[in-house]
Amino acid sequence: MNRYRPRTLLREAAMIAVTAVIAFPLYVLVNLSLRDPRDGSSIVLPTTSPTLGNYADAWREAGLAGAIVNSVVVTAVSVAIIVAVSAMAAYPLARVTARWSRWTFLLVLLGLLLPFQLALLPLYQTIRDLNLLGTLWSLVLFYSGLQVPFATFLYVGFLRVVPREYEEAALIDGAGPIQVFWRVVFPLLRPVTGTVVILNAIFVWNDFLTPFLYLSGSDQQTIPVAIYGFIGQYVSQWNLVFAGLVIAMLPILIVYFLMQRHIIKGFAGGLKG
Amino acid sequence: MALTDWDGLSPTRNFVGLSNFREMLEDPAALGALRQTLIIAVAVTVIQNALGLLLALGVHSRIKSRNVLRVFLFAPAVMTPVVTAALWKYMLAPDGAVNGLIAALGPDSWRRNWLGDPTLALWSVIGVIVWQFAGYSMVIFLAGLQSIPQEVHEAAAMDGATGWSRFRHVVLPLLAPAMTINLMLSIIGGLKLFDQVWVMTGGGPGTSTETLSTLIYKNAFQFNEYAYSVALAIVLTVFVAIFSGGQYGLLRRRERAIR
Helix, strand or coil, X not given: CCCCCHHHHHHHHHXXXXXXXXXXXXXXXXXXXXXXXXXXXXXXXXXXXXXXXXXXXXXXXCCHHHHHHHHHHHHHHHHHHHHHHHHHHHXXXXXXXXXXXXXXXXXXXXXXXXXXXXXXXXXXXXXXXXXXXXXXXXXXXXXXXXXXXXXXXXXXXXXXCXXXXXXXXXXXXXXXXXXXXXXXXXXXXXXXXXXXXXXXXXXXXXXXXXXXXXXXXXXCCCHHHHHHHHHHHCCCCHHHHHHHHHHHHHHHHHHHHHHHHHHHHHHHHHHHC | CCCECCCCCCCCCCECCCHHHHHHXXXXXXXXXXXXXXXXHHHHHHHHHHHHHHHHHHHHCCCCCHHHHHHHHHHHHXXXXXXXXXXXXXXXXXXXXXXXXXXXXXXXXXXXXXXXXXXXXXXXXXXXXXHHHXXXXXXXXHHXXXXXXXXXXXXXHHCCCCHXXXXXXXXXXXXXXXXXXXXXXXXXXXXXXXXXXXXXXXXXXXXXXXXXXXXXXXXXXXXXXXXXXXXXXXXXHHHHHHHHHHHHHHHHHHHHHHX
């Protein structure tokens, strides 16, 4: 079982082949984005004289600079709020044994069960009545409300297996409960905070329907909405569209490749909880 | 809201009882969307998890390239659905890369209008979803596989279990928690599907790829049938609740039975 046998070699070849098939669309994407539109050779062949011209055009035409800034702002602020609120909410929920604590936790779990489609339209109305349509705040509000229950659930699960001794020691040394939380408990929560950050950042960054609804008609856009408008406008110029797609997915792919070890672990770990 | 005739704009709204729901039962668009949504959810769940499990077994084995392969197999799952959908819209176009590849390798008669043919479009969409999220299932199965202690394998080998029977009677039961999570995630994701359909087909050709989510959007924001749209959203919610609740109960019982 521990040796590299001919059968393992066969398996390796099969897996590499499967991965190549799955990665093929990405090859086509990059290949065509580097190609001059007049180059009519087969899309399967590598581009002979690659050019970055499409990228310059797409960057100008799609208004991606503003969209990237908006996506970064919405993602960062939403994730920060989700982490702060959920961690602080989870602490008493996991530590206090009173009856209200149990009931409150069940109430939070209810937020996990109800799918957000149900709330999508009533929330749209509320956001409209609050005059927040077309602002990034509407998104921050939406994502924070939507994702806090799941994050709280992960934090409570994690806190229940963290020993209390550190907190008790800090209390004896004269720290107040808020100090104990931020100085002692929150640092101990680092692994699960990583998971919460990763899961929510990917979700918020990629979400399309909510910004499509809440920001439509305004000049504020996030990446998915900007790309959607861009492909509609340049539907026949695929080289240009592809360059835009590459630019749009680069930020998240760079983050992914830099952190893939933690992300894959975080995904699996977070979902196990 | 679902019990009124509100169009989303006018100041008046009248109570109409359950007529929105009655209308749904006679509305071919709603019934079609419901049918497509269920096909997508079931097909994606089955194919994506079968493929995800195979991939997980592949990259869990002793092959040398496993770390690199994991990174590439999971990459589509972190990509923005709008971006991957736009990419596949081109790949599947009549003169796109898929037909180009078919022309290069096989007979021309295999070329298809993948998204333009009403009988094929739904399955093309399903294929794209599986492509994007098989890596997601893989990662969760992989976590399950890695949590199986080495002793279990050794004990099974000692008892003479090999290959298929070891997988069937030892590995698969221990993957039950990963299976539960995976099935839940993919069935809920399938039921709620919007982005990819919206970008690739807009629900067409005709209504062949319309899902509950796209229909909810169209009714609320294009047809000004706000109340009807909320009624559809309630139906979707009920389906998600039934599927996720029922499935969770069943799978949990199975997990316990195995232990």
